[in-house]
Amino acid sequence: MNAVLARAVREIEAALRRGRATSTTRTKFQATALLLREERAKVQEGEGSEAHKAEQLKRLDGIAKILATSAVRDSDLLALLADDAVVTPEARALKREMLRSAGLDPGEEEPPPAPPAEPEHRVVPRSVISRQLANPFLAPDASAVRPRAPRPTRLATWELIGPLLSSFERAGSGAVSCMDLPEPTARYTPRGMELMPHQGRVVAAAAAGHRTFLLADEPGLGKTAQALLAAEAANAYPLLVVVPNVVKTNWAREAAMWVPHRTATVVHGNGESVDGFADIVVVNYEILDRHVGWLGDFGLRGMVVDEAHFIKNKQSQRSRNVLALSDRVRSFTARPLMMALTGTPLINDIDDFRAIWQFLGWIDETKPLADLMNALDETGLTPADPGFYPAARQCVIDLGIVRRRKVDVAADIPARRIADLPVELDGPAGRSIRAAERELARRMVARYEEALAARRSGEVVEGIDHDLVRQVAKWEQKDAANASSGHNVFSMMRRIGRAKARLAADYAAQIARSAGKVVFFAKHIEVMDEAELTFAEQGVRFASIRGDQTPSVRQRNIDAFTNDPDVAVAVCSLTAAGVGLNLQVASDLVLAELSWTAAEQTQAIDRSHRIGQTQPVTAWRIIAAQTIDARIAELIDSKAGLAAQALDGSDEEVGSSADVQLEALVALLTDALSQTPAGLAS
Incomplete structure (x- = not known):
């Protein structure tokens, strides 16, 4: 064995x-x-x-x-x-x-695992019980034809999920990534509101009977309005909307604007304030597990998952809850409206599509489902045929992928740019950070040398053994993830963020005085605290948007930044405020700390670069020169082409799907070895 x-x-x-x-x-x-x-x-x-x-x-x-x-x-x-x-x-x-x-008897085949017991902390709000009592015989929706059953197909013995994913990786320059959409309609738009043409096309598709959408428009193109009016066109009520916590209140506000005749309720905590008779139920991922039970019995006819890349890890609880609810919706309603909204559907690699496609009912764990399988069969091709991949990609797109870029559909949205501002970290803090970085590099070099000396195979590698470098970097990354102290890549970035905090805040204050409102993004609480202290000392009024705030406090601070001309800066958590918010009142952003992914950085920038923006948007990225900070900025930029290649038909080379933290350690060790005799493997 x-x-x-x-x-x-x-x-x-x-x-x-x-x-x-x-x-x-x-x-x-x-x-x-x-x-x-x-x-x-x-x-x-x-x-x-x-x-x-x-x-x-x-x-x-x-x-x-x-x-x-x-x-x-x-x-x-x-x-x-x-x-x-x-x-x-x-x-x-x-x-x-x-x-x-191994020559062993595997024994009888294991039965599939029993469904997990319902968690003890699941709840049923009182108003939902009242609704159930008022309508105890909730009937399934039989008003539409059930989806086609898969017919016998020559593709039944082929493994198809891998080739389907690969078909997006193979997309060439100019490949279309949007289903055919009808002419826009304004029929469902309330009086006094106006949709842009690209938004009206999605609503028209829903009105024509299309029911599954991966709405992957670039951030800032108004996906919320499209989803709400698509639900209106499809009469997909009750409608469940699953969102990040930070945008729950915003979804309720948008619903009041775009579908004012529909009632919307927001689920907080155990749902004491839920309106059980509402048309639209908004709940955040973090508390969904408490409410899966009653939501599954609510008679939902539509489900929207906002920032759908949150469910990419199918082993996570949030993904399992969403997928379980989507199955329940399909079992109750013949043709429910299912919409996955995300401007960044691919974070790390093409496999991020899997959970989204499963939510939409296009695939299950192992194979395409009826509509997709039948479409693939109609191509007359198999994965052994070169023409299969573009044809298969189109089959998936036709099921409901909608991807539009700002440059193509919203010419009135001004351009955006990322401007790097290198800063020198002087004084004790800067010297300490550079010393810690050298210590980290020395530790990895020593580990590399020990591993090289312990080799038993006798293998000789000329120069630097890059496979061994990567292995040492993995060990270091694993140790760093488990460490509570010491010099590692996480503590280094945190220290660099603290050292940059005042410099970044000073620059944000200068912009606020000369150009108007500024959004200041940081990852760590202490960096936000230091920035807010700097703004207070300089007499710059600010609003704070953090993850530990209640929705009402957060919304009050957002409103203050948006509506009060004297509030010059919004100090935002990169994780809590990087999705879903509309901050287009500002055209300048300061990124005081770097994200670990290009997608997270893009999401933050697009809080300002969106419909309603009238000025060119500039993101000022503060980079600590001559530190690992600069290297990480390069790695983030190298990964930014993933969605462009898979969805936008770009020839831009995609950076490694490996984690940026790992690649930063690989680069640090490689640079150190190139300057020491240890780089000569023997």
Whole structure:
């Protein structure tokens, strides 16, 4: 068994070294992890001498360490190691195959796991009980024809999910990423409001009977209004809207503007204030698990998931809740309106599409569902045919992908640019940060040298062994994730953020005095605190938008920044205020700290660069020169082309899907080795 496990781990390592973790790699990872746990338990409980057991456990622990180190590269792999991770049917089947290859009897096939017991903390608001009592015989919607059943197809034996995802990676320059849409309609727009033509096209498609949309317009093109009016056109009520916490209040406000004759209720906490008779229910991801039960029985005829990239990790609780509710909606309503809204559908790699497609009912865990399978069959092609990939991509797009760029549909929105402002970190803080960075590099060099010296294979690599560099960087990243102190990539970025705080705040204050309102973004609380102290000392009025505020306080601060001409700066948390907010009253942003992803940075900038903006938008990115901060800025920029290639038909090269933290450590170690004799492997 040890030989089978060791071989599987080597194959997983090799696959990750080549790039992102595919579905096949994740399946092999989960099957291997399950077998490792079982094998370890057998050794501990089995017969034999303690010395023999210790030797067996040592070998298994060595394999487990390699597996865990590999998982650091991909958060989805880490999630598979959790005790409550869902074991996929593919992983169970592969596990049985691995047992057979080791000459062992896999025994009877394991039954699928029982559905989890309903959590004790689930609640049913009083007003919802009143609604149920008022209408106890809620009938399924039989007013529309059920979706087509999959007919017998020659593609039934093909693995199709991988090729479908690959078809988007292979998209060439100019490839269209938007379904055909009808001419815009203003029929459902309330008096005094006006839709832009691109918004009206989506509403017209819903009115014509289309019911699934991946609305992936670039941020700032008015997806909220499109979703609300599409629901009106489809009569998709009751409608559930699942959103990040920070935009719950905003969705209620938008509903009052675009569908004023519909009642909207926002779920807070245990739902004491919920209106059980409302047409639109808005709930945030963080508390959805408490309300899944009654929402599943609410008779929903539509469901909107805002910032849908939040569900990309299918092992996460938020993703499982959303997918369970979407299945429940489809079981009740023949053709519900299902909309996934995100300006950044791809964060790390093309696999981010999986959960969104499953929510929309286009695929399940293993295969395309009826509509997509039948469309693929009608192409007359298989994945062995070169023409399959563009045809398959179009089949998916026709199911409801809608992607428009500002440059194409909103010429009246001014341009945006990112301007980097390098700053020198002088004084004790700057010297301390540079010393800590050198210490981090020295530690990794020492680890590299130890690993090189401990090699038993006798393999000789000329110059720097880049595979070993990456392995050392993974070890360092794993240690950093578990460390509570010391010099590591996370503590370094936090210290750099604190050191830049006053410089960034000073610059924001200068812009506010000369050009008007400014949005100031930071990641860490202490950076926001330092910036607000600086603004107070300089007499600059500010509004604070943070994740720990109640929705009413947050909205009050947003309104103050938007409506009060004397409030010059909005000090925003990059994570709490980077999505869903409309801050187009400002055309200048200061990014005091760097995000770890290009998508998060884009989301923050597009709080101002959106419909309603009348000025060119500039994001001033404060970069600590001659530190790891500058390297991370380069890595973020290198990854910015992922969505452009997959959805916008761009030839722009996509940066590595590997995590920016890892790549920063790889770069730091490589630079250090190039300046030391350790760079000459022997």
